[in-house]
Amino acid sequence: MPPILVVHGGAWAMPDDMVDAHKNGVRQALATGWTVLQRGGSALDAVEEAIVVLEDDETFDAGRGSFLNRDGKVQLDALVMDGATLRAGGVGCVERLKNPIRAARKILSDSPHVYFVAEGAERFAQEQGIALCKNEDLIIPREVARLQEYQSHGTDRKPDLFAPAISHDTVGAVALDNKGNIAAGTSTGGTLDKAPGRLGDSSLIGCGCYADNDTAAASTTGWGEPIMKLVLAKWTADRVGAGHPPDEAASDAIHYLKNRVNGHGGIIVLNRKGDFGIFHNTPRMAWGVRSGILDVVGVEKH
Ligand code: GLY
Secondary structure (H helix, E strand, O other), X not given: OOOEEEEEEEEEOOOHHHHHHHHHHHHHHHHHHHHHHHOOOOHHHHHHHHHHHHHHOOOOOOOOOOOOOOOOOOOEEEEEEEOOOOOEEEEEEEOOOOOHHHHHHHHHHHOOOOEEEHHHHHHHHHHOOOOOOOHHHHOOHHHHHHHHHHHOOOHHHOOOOOOOOOOOOOEEEEEEOOOOOEEEEEEEOOOOOOXXXXXXXXXXXXXXXXXXXXXXXXXXXXXXXXXXXXXHHHHHHXXXXXXXXXXXXXXXXXXXXXXXXXXXXXXXXXXXXXXXXXXXOOOEEEEEEEEOOOEEEEOOOO
């Protein structure tokens, strides 16, 4: 089976001066994940490694450099899922993990559970040999300034955080390996000024991502609450399972998101045949595809 990797780095009205940084980040993530697939590694490993690159890149709202919550802290969510076994691992509201996707992967691989939150997730990660960091290590000046600017507006004059112009730089990946297995993963810092303890769609199974060899792998980005209401990643995978090609399912999903709950965002979808779809209803979405014949990144409509 020829492998393929598709990644995204958020769907929003990305300004022109941020396009290159997004494309570069996506390119790096593709290169790293592709190396795994080319060596015969699993889709799951490729997804994890690609997402680590995006978490480490301060361009994106994932890992270090994420949006700050109302208290000025980074709180991260991540999920990974294996289409062969339906095993999944998710972490929510973690504050001391540089790469929450690594903890999510450990849950998938080494725990009978599917989901850990907050201190319990951090304790699990530490028990699995993952070093904890300080929350301050995840905070960068750009985000301190962004939060201060946002909070300086009076309650009734705050910009609409859920307009597509505001960044939803959640990152994600879907992959197919040479054994014919698919996997999906998603990681985020959530939304600017979020209430402490708020979980978005990204780490919730079927919302932020989903993977089932019988249907498809999907990863979403965008305004989390509407995506959660539609369990959009599972909805999309099921649509592929019902016979719709992934590109059509991706477009159907984002139209459904808009028409049913006035949501906005983007999605990447991949099936076991290597057919994929990329769609968003925001002005831009960072995306990239790598296979034996494709090596392409973009921010406009695919
Ligand atoms: N999609 C990211 C979030 O809303 O948390």
